[in-house]
Amino acid sequence: MRGISTPSACRTTKDTSLSPLFKFAGLIFCVALCGVVQASPIPVIPMPAQWHAASGSFKVDDQTVIVVPPNDTATRxxxxxxxxxxxxxxxxxxxxxxxxAASNAIVFAKDTKAQVSHAEGxxxxxxxxxxxxDARDDAGVFYGAVTLWQLLTSNTRHGPVQVSAVHIADWPRFAWRGLMLDSxxxxxxxxxVERLLDQMAQHKLNVLHWHLTDDQGWRIEIKRYPDLTRIGAxxxxxxxxxxxxxxxxxxYYTQDQxxxxxAYAAARQITVVPEIDMPGHAQAAVAxxxxxxxxxxxxxxxxxWGVNPYLYNVDxxxxxxxDNVLDEVMALFPSHYIHVGGDEAIKDQWKASPAVQAKIKALHLKDEDALQGWFIGRVGTYLAAHGRRLIGWDEILDGGVPADATVMSWRGTDGAxxxxxxxxDVVMSPAPDLYMDSVQSDRADEAAGRIPVRDLASIYAFNPVPAALTAGQAGHVLGAQVNVWTxxxxxMQHVEHAVFPRLDALSEVVWSPASARNWEDFLGRLPSQFERYANQHVDYADSAFAPNIQVDANRALKSxxxxxxxxxxxxxxxxHYTVDGSTPNLHSPLYGAPFSIRWPVxxxxxxxxxxxSLLAxxxxxxxxxxxxxxxxxxxLPNCPGSDFRLRVQPMPDATSMSPVYAxxxxxxxxxxxxxxxxxxxxxxxxxxxxxxxYALAHDISLVKSRAHSTPYGEFIVHMDKCDGPVLASMPLPDPAASDRHIALDASVPVQHxxxxxxxxxxAPTDGPLYAIGRVSLEQRKP
Structure with missing residues (x-):
């Protein structure tokens, strides 16, 4: 059984930058499980860069005081x-x-001569x-406090806590440790948003990339242009x-909000980087x-959802x-970076516009991609004149980009x-690797999202530094972020399900030394994190640990x-499992190997x-x-020929977690x-x-249309191949005169x-989509 190891009395020190195998003896707990004992590593995520166990322990109770330097607002x-x-x-x-007094105290100290010289260490x-x-800067003090809090909250119990003695020296691997939230x-x-910021802080993430404008909504108040929120929101x-x-x-968010x-983010050492999308994804603005x-x-x-055709003009x-919008954005966000999007700007409108074509000619540009480069360059110049720096998705490379622009790579890692x-400089956020809208499992009870599956292990295995880069080029990798497209x-329940616990994996990728990362060790620390989530009512996903109950249905039917x-x-x-319908517990049978049982059961x-503790x-x-x-x-898998697949809810704005349809x-x-x-x-x-x-832009030509013999199409069952014999054909009802949920039945000829x-x-492709909730074969009753 993976994840089970035997503790050794000599495992009393750990330097995670050198050896990921040692276990922290001072924090070992032991529980008899199938005759085997598991050692718990230090219950901290992300794993610190270095730590060494020491002798003794310290009790934290209501008499413990927190000591801060006088006149140090940030430390306080x-x-x-x-x-x-x-x-x-x-x-x-x-x-x-x-x-x-220093006795029975937790001392917060900031000193430019502190032992750890790294920023945020x-x-x-x-x-x-x-x-x-001890830390040299405010962020370091804050992250030290987060680590201490984790050590004091490895379970959901309340009251005094005895914490084992330890020395930790810690600092981040990357400067950009982010999450993009699509609002x-x-x-x-x-x-x-503030609830999410709280969890980001507890994971030592320091950038909230806030996606505030798109075709489907403009979410930021701009006082000079009130219709952006009166209409566009x-x-x-x-x-x-x-x-x-x-x-x-x-x-939308008012400027005061x-x-x-x-300010809420800054108090948690998080910088908010706003994104105002241009020149594409502009339909809400143009509306x-x-x-x-x-x-x-x-x-x-x-x-x-998808790629809409509306672009900004270039006059x-x-x-x-x-410029006027950016003036108000810069007044609200002190971030050095301003994100301008730049992605998925299909150029059909520019190609069809005589005025835009004349502009391309007047500027002696090659084509519309070069015009986008000019557009982004002009915006970058304006931002630079105001002491800011442009960051955009990797499409900004396609038509030329300002020399000081930072690139966020999403179309895989090639852009980075x-x-x-x-x-x-680059920030890694490739699809699908770090896209939180990808589902976490292929389970039937998984939530809505995109395919392919990006499970907990795949996030943990992500390497932000592409192997194709030299050491010098790798220095341009600022870090990585996950993207939460919504x-x-x-x-927020959907967001939390998608983000947690995969954010734990990302936090370790961007904070901990590469040599410290160990999958089994990480899994051993997650139960304590789940306790913290439960304590704070975070609706995390248990997909990675949920039991799959698998049988060979055809073999079972025969035997x-x-x-x-x-x-x-x-x-x-x-x-642990039961076969009598009761809820399993630690006293229920422990699964070790496949077992045979008569059904129904x-x-x-x-x-x-x-x-x-319960993992799932x-x-x-x-x-x-x-x-x-x-x-x-x-x-049910797709038929051969197209790998595209979504799991969607009954309606685009449905608020329930289930049902979902493929x-x-x-x-x-x-x-x-x-x-x-x-x-x-x-x-x-x-x-x-x-x-x-779904706005498919140029991909609309890939939609497969099939002939139908009734007005609204049919649900057809072919045997053996998709152009094989028709086993059954069931007409679909008039969408305007029928319920959204439809029960279809058909007799089938005898087969073997x-x-x-x-x-x-x-169904005609200019009408609604249809999806299967469940399909059942019906046998002749005895």
Missing amino acids: QSAAYFADLLARTRGLQLKIVEDG YTLDINPGSIRI ARHFQSVAD WRTPPDAGHDGEPQRYGG IRDVV SYPQIGVTGKRPSVSVD DATFQFV IKAAKMGH EHMPT GKAEVALSNQAHFGAI TIKAASFASDG APRTRVLDHADLLSRDGVE VNVFDACQQFSSAPLDGVVGIHADVVRLERN GEHTLCLVFT
Whole structure:
């Protein structure tokens, strides 16, 4: 069983920059588990650069005081943050004093001669008589406080805590440790954003890249242009007012609210970098002020995800608009960097505009890509004149880019490699590697999101420094960030599910020395982190540890017995199970190998850490005829020919976590492999009608259209191949006169053996999408 190791009495020191294998004996806890004992490493994420266990321990209780230097506002602020966090999560009330006795005290000290010379670094010494944090800068003091808080909160218990003596010397690997939050597609409240900032601080992340404008919404108040929020911050959802869709969707942040968020972040050593997208992703802006667009016509604020065609114009009046907007943005955000987007600007409108073409000719530019380079260069010059620096997505490289521009690489890592070789600083945020809108698992109960799966292990394995760079070029890699695009995350619950615990993995990638990273060691520290999440009501995902209950359905149907295999994605922890429908606990059977059982039966399984805490909520599978003859739509793979796949909710702005449906907007075809057709006389499909709110730009030509013989198309079942014999054809009802959820039934001719079924929707591609909720084979009743 992976994740289980035997503690050694000699494992008393650790320098994670040299040896990731030592365990911290002073923090060992032991729980008997299947006759084996697991050693817990130091319960801190991200793992510190260096640490050494010492003798003894220190008790923190309500009599412990926090000592800060006199007249040091920043250090006192970090101490207050620590005290408040400890009070909320441990129930301890610690007083803050200036100077005072060093005994029974936690001392916060800032000294330019501190032992750790790295920016944002600190030392933390826990001794039997006191605790001391030393750092050269404010960030170092803050991060030392975060580490101490983690050491004091490795479980959900409240009250006094005894913490083992240790010396920690710690500093970050990268200067840019970020998270991008998309507030344009779906809007989060100020409280939601601040809640996320709290968790970023606890993970030692220091950049919130805030995506504030896009085709689907303009979220920042600009006083000179009130229509940007009066019009551009709101959209009318598809099928508004029906099936739970709001009549009007949107919102924006006032300038006072933005100042509050920026200050809230700064108190947690986080810089907020705003993104104002240009020249593309501009539909909400153009909807507000049509004159800044190319056609002069007013579109609606987009309800479609994807790539929309609206671009900014390139005349002087438009640049005056851009400059005026940036003036207000710079007044709100003290960040050295201002993000200008630059991605996915399809040039159709520029190509069709005589005025734009004349501009290209007048500027002696090669083409529209070069015009975008000129556009970005002009904006970069304006920012530089105001003491700021431009950062943009890697498309800004395509048409030439200002010499001092920083490049954020999202189209894989090629943009970063190219930019670093050209001498540009880069931030790594490649898709799909660090895209949090990619789902965390292929489980049937996973939330909405994009495919492919980016699981916890893949985030942890990410290397921010491409191997193609020389040591000198690698110096241009500022760091990395995860991107939280919210097309499929309408609520903060969705965001938290997508972000945690994958953010733990990212935090270790960007903070800890590369030599310190050890997957098993990391997993061993997650149970304590889950306790902290539970204490703070963070709705993290347990996908990596959720038990999979697997059976060979066809074999079970033939034999009347199921061979049951249990596993989880991380291959970590102990899985306990029951077969009587009861909730499993530590006294339930411990899974060790596949077992055989007669069905019908209800199997429940749960994963546990070595300390007995729950790693994942119990999962249930009812093994009976209905289960063995059915498949959920999210379990059915795409038909060959198109890998595109999304898991979506019933409506674009639905706020529930389930149900979700698998869709391929290019080819509405899925396969039921090895369908057991012996005795099958019918097929039943639960189908849902979805909105086709996807802007595909030039990829629209890739959408596969199929002939249909009824007005609204059919759900067709082919046997063996997608152009094979038709086993069943079920007409789809009139969308205007039917419920969104549709039950389809058809008789099928007698067949034998196992066959692949190709399940196809022939609905017109200019109408709604359809998705399978569940498809069931029906046998002749005895």
